[in-house]
Amino acid sequence: MYFTNYLFGFILSTLYGSLFHLWRGGGFGRLIFYILLSWIGFWIGHWSAAYFNLTFGKIGALQFASATFGAILCLNIGYWLSLVRNREQ
Numbered sequence: 001m002y003f004t005n006y007l008f009g010f011i012l013s014t015l016y017g018s019l020f021h022l023w024r025g026g027g028f029g030r031l032i033f034y035i036l037l038s039w040i041g042f043w044i045g046h047w048s049a050a051y052f053n054l055t056f057g058k059i060g061a062l063q064f065a066s067a068t069f070g071a072i073l074c075l076n077i078g079y080w081l082s083l084v085r086n087r088e089q
Helices: 003-024 028-051 064-082
Strands: none
Touching: 003 028, 003 064, 028 064
16 A cells, blocks of 8 residues: 555545534544544554455545445444543542
8 A cells, every 4th residue: 555545544534533523513632532533443444444355445555435434433432432421429
């Protein structure tokens, strides 16, 4: 995989995290949190699809469809887990 594929992947995953932040809101810390979650999910989705030789939604060497699904899944799980509040007793 070439540098341009990694660059394109990081740009896309950053865009996904930023759009999720725009949709869900929050401060600067939340923006960083969503971008990190999107990066993690994107690359896990890409590498798992490459490992299993999936070719659906592939753009060049980048497993676009699986990486996008991984980013969305990771963003939603991270958002859901961040809603948990500790009760003060």
